[in-house]
Amino acid sequence: MIFLQTNHEKATDSEVWLSRFPDGVNPICQTGSWGVEFYEVAPPPNDIIVKKHRYSGFVHTRLAI
Numbered sequence: 001m002i003f004l005q006t007n008h009e010k011a012t013d014s015e016v017w018l019s020r021f022p023d024g025v026n027p028i029c030q031t032g033s034w035g036v037e038f039y040e041v042a043p044p045p046n047d048i049i050v051k052k053h054r055y056s057g058f059v060h061t062r063l064a065i
Contacts, residue, residue: 002048004057005038007031012053 006029008017018024029035043049050061 001043002050003038003041003043004050004052005036007036007051007053009053014054 008026008029009031013026018026021027050057052061053059
């Protein structure tokens, strides 16, 4: 099985995305915060976890389009 995990970082947040927040800082799903943790699911050790940095699960990830 493949799981997608949303991870936002300063290096991957676009200017358009950051413009949605009044102070220009994204508080959502920051790498290392509780917001990136899986909710009510726990991927088994041998399953694949793809860290996504955009709305799409394909942009800037290990998945090919």
